[in-house]
Amino acid sequence: MTDSNAQPGEKFLADAFAQASTPALMMSMIHMTGDIGLLEGFVRPRRPPMLEMQGKLCAEDQAHVRNQAIEVTREFFRSGASAQLDLADATVKKMLAFTVGLDDMEPLYERVMSAELDLGGTDPKRVEIDPEAVQRSDINVVIIGAGMSGILLAIRLKQAGIPYTVLEKNSEVGGTWYENRYPGCRVDIASHAYSFSSEHEHDWQHFFGQQPELRQYFNTVAKRRDILQSIEFAATVASACFDEQAGNWKVSYEKAGQQHELRSSVVISAVGQLNQPNLPAVEGRERFKGEQMHTARWPENLDYTGKRVAVVGSGATAFQMTPELAKTAEHVTVFQRTPQWMLPNPGYHDQVTEGHQWCFENLPGYARWFRFLSLWPMTDTGGKRIKVHADWDDGGLSCGPDNKKMRDILTAYIESQVDDPELLEKVVPQYPPFGTRLLQDNGSWLTTLQKDNVSLIAESVAEVSETGLISADGQEVEADIIAWATGFKTDRFVWPLEVQGIDQQRLDDVWQPIPKAYLGITVPGFPNFFCLYGPNTNVAHTTNCIFIAECQVRYIMQSLKLLIEQNHQRLECKSDVAEEYEQRLSAALDETVWAYHNVKGFYRLDSGRVVVNMPWNAADYWQWTSEINADDYIVS
Numbered sequence: 001m002t003d004s005n006a007q008p009g010e011k012f013l014a015d016a017f018a019q020a021s022t023p024a025l026m027m028s029m030i031h032m033t034g035d036i037g038l039l040e041g042f043v044r045p046r047r048p049p050m051l052e053m054q055g056k057l058c059a060e061d062q063a064h065v066r067n068q069a070i071e072v073t074r075e076f077f078r079s080g081a082s083a084q085l086d087l088a089d090a091t092v093k094k095m096l097a098f099t100v101g102l103d104d105m106e107p108l109y110e111r112v113m114s115a116e117l118d119l120g121g122t123d124p125k126r127v128e129i130d131p132e133a134v135q136r137s138d139i140n141v142v143i144i145g146a147g148m149s150g151i152l153l154a155i156r157l158k159q160a161g162i163p164y165t166v167l168e169k170n171s172e173v174g175g176t177w178y179e180n181r182y183p184g185c186r187v188d189i190a191s192h193a194y195s196f197s198s199e200h201e202h203d204w205q206h207f208f209g210q211q212p213e214l215r216q217y218f219n220t221v222a223k224r225r226d227i228l229q230s231i232e233f234a235a236t237v238a239s240a241c242f243d244e245q246a247g248n249w250k251v252s253y254e255k256a257g258q259q260h261e262l263r264s265s266v267v268i269s270a271v272g273q274l275n276q277p278n279l280p281a282v283e284g285r286e287r288f289k290g291e292q293m294h295t296a297r298w299p300e301n302l303d304y305t306g307k308r309v310a311v312v313g314s315g316a317t318a319f320q321m322t323p324e325l326a327k328t329a330e331h332v333t334v335f336q337r338t339p340q341w342m343l344p345n346p347g348y349h350d351q352v353t354e355g356h357q358w359c360f361e362n363l364p365g366y367a368r369w370f371r372f373l374s375l376w377p378m379t380d381t382g383g384k385r386i387k388v389h390a391d392w393d394d395g396g397l398s399c400g401p402d403n404k405k406m407r408d409i410l411t412a413y414i415e416s417q418v419d420d421p422e423l424l425e426k427v428v429p430q431y432p433p434f435g436t437r438l439l440q441d442n443g444s445w446l447t448t449l450q451k452d453n454v455s456l457i458a459e460s461v462a463e464v465s466e467t468g469l470i471s472a473d474g475q476e477v478e479a480d481i482i483a484w485a486t487g488f489k490t491d492r493f494v495w496p497l498e499v500q501g502i503d504q505q506r507l508d509d510v511w512q513p514i515p516k517a518y519l520g521i522t523v524p525g526f527p528n529f530f531c532l533y534g535p536n537t538n539v540a541h542t543t544n545c546i547f548i549a550e551c552q553v554r555y556i557m558q559s560l561k562l563l564i565e566q567n568h569q570r571l572e573c574k575s576d577v578a579e580e581y582e583q584r585l586s587a588a589l590d591e592t593v594w595a596y597h598n599v600k601g602f603y604r605l606d607s608g609r610v611v612v613n614m615p616w617n618a619a620d621y622w623q624w625t626s627e628i629n630a631d632d633y634i635v636s
């Protein structure tokens with residue numbers, strides 16, 4: 001790996017840099033030398049599309065950068081020089097714009113991305129609360145759920161010294177990444193961006209981590225941040241009710257068959273959006289004599305080798321699982337009601353090479369810039385592609401010019417993989433791209449559907465028999481195993497938890513017919529109650545749900561700061577503020593592809609109202625949640 005004097009050798013670096021991102025290497029060279037001359041050189045990255053980590057540089061320019069980086073890196077390690085990470089703001093701004101092919105980055109984006117980069121290591125998303133005020137205060141918190149967002153909030157509360165308890169129904173942290181263990185399960189957001197901004201040194205083995213890696217990541221972070229002793233595992237919360245007289249919340253939960261109760265001044269729901277399996281009410285489901293399960297309840301060690309497996313559904317889960325099942329199953333039959341759009345990502349299953357991992361761990365700033373480059377393309381341009389143009393008429397197949405461009409690219413990608421016209425007709429979606437989740441694909445889905453041991457039935461399931469499934473058009477399929485890849489119940493939030501606010505009004509009632517919360521976080525009539533990943537806070541076109549969770553956690557910490565430092569007890573969102581937000585939200589949603597007449601799916605209710613997704617750019621949400629506006633609340 002190294003020369004005899006323990007410096008990284010030329011060959012080692014050449015191998016290590018072969019997979020490295022060249023714009024990130026360029027930035028690392030600036031950190032190693034302090035010389036910003038590179039920003040004026042002839043190699044200039046261009047605006048990257050999604051998943052492009054090389055700044056669209058030609059092979060020659062990439063080779064030039066890699067060679068230069070070998071020299072600079074060798075000299076850096078030889079000389080023992082110190083890295084210069086904490087550069088002047090003006091320099092960082094230039095570097096930000098340069099790496100993504102811009103002359104200037106908009107000031108808001110500069111602020112958002114500088115905070116993400118955190119070159120100075122100051123953890124700018126942390127909210128400082130006066131420790132003496134915390135000592136004086138009797139504010140305490142119950143968090144429901146120890147998934148990705150619950151862990152993050154617990155870390156922030158611990159840092160601030162605010163007492164808290166996390167109630168988690170599972171026996172481990174991780175939420176969705178603990179529960180989903182179906183074959184092929186992995187994250188479809190780049191792992192280096194799908195990780196906490198303050199917990200970034202994790203050594204991902206894949207660019208899109210597999211479920212065990214994600215599960216391990218959240219466990220590692222929880223352990224390192226020492227929050228495990230504040231988590232009550234196997235504790236299923238039944239209700240959280242505001243006790244007006246006592247001025248606090250009564251949280252009831254079940255653990256090991258016993259009922260328990262906790263009192264807290266603040267309750268935070270961190271239960272996620274995708275955790276209640278949707279098992280469709282198909283006739284005869286209980287009749288089946290083989291093994292059947294929802295994909296989020298995959299039995300440990302289920303042996304499907306040599307078996308006939310029926311997969312119901314063709315969404316994100318089926319898309320990842322089917323290729324894996326087909327490797328050893330005797331036969332896999334997929335029941336597809338609606339085909340999915342897929343985004344070409346040849347490196348989707350790629351491993352991080354040992355040499356590249358060395359770059360993440362040893363090259364000054366490299367990991368930070370790689371993370372930024374993973375985040376940026378979705379932050380910058382996603383909005384245009386989901387916008388509905390009122391005068392656009394493509395027979396419902398696309399909803400505007402940018403969306404149509406995307407449709408053409410993605411259709412050509414599907415066509416390039418399928419010769420059979422009958423199959424092609426089944427797999428090209430007849431609705432606009434982005435209407436449902438765009439799935440990362442390295443070709444494995446369509447390759448799998450064309451294997452001899454795989455069949456696609458483009459029909460829904462009408463009935464389950466003792467021995468298999470019957471499709472809506474009467475095709476009978478024998479199966480040993482039925483995997484219900486039928487998604488989650490997303491029409492009700494925080495459900496089935498019973499949450500009661502002032503005057504015992506039930507959140508589930510208040511959220512009929514539309515679940516809504518100010519900024520997706522607070523609800524009038526429910527003092528000191530906050531949601532993480534609440535209504536309309538999923539992002540399908542901009543950044544990712546960890547970025548959004550970090551915004552929400554910062555906002556909640558600002559709220560607690562307001563209560564604690566100003567010696568208040570109670571904070572409740574004003575109705576007119578929530579209503580004004582709802583007006584803005586519904587107007588913005590109406591202009592998105594998810595609300596388009598020809599789109600269905602779990603982002604919206606049967607009524608057509610989109611309740612899962614946020615319509616705005618993540619940078620706007622970042623700004624709106626960066627400081628709590630006390631005027632939005634009744635504080636006492």
Ligand code: NAP
Pocket residue numbers: 185186187188189274280281312313314315316317318320335336337338437460461485486487488601602
């Ligand atoms: P999904 O996208 O909602 O897909 C459910 C599938 O089941 C769809 O094909 C749906 O058909 C079908 N279905 C539902 N009810 C049915 C019925 N009664 N009869 C026949 N088919 C039925 O669910 P998912 O695949 O579990 O994914 C949900 C979300 O989880 C994703 O969008 C993503 O956010 C997340 N996820 C992420 C990852 C990842 O990051 N790696 C992996 C998996 C899931 P229709 O489309 O016609 O309704």
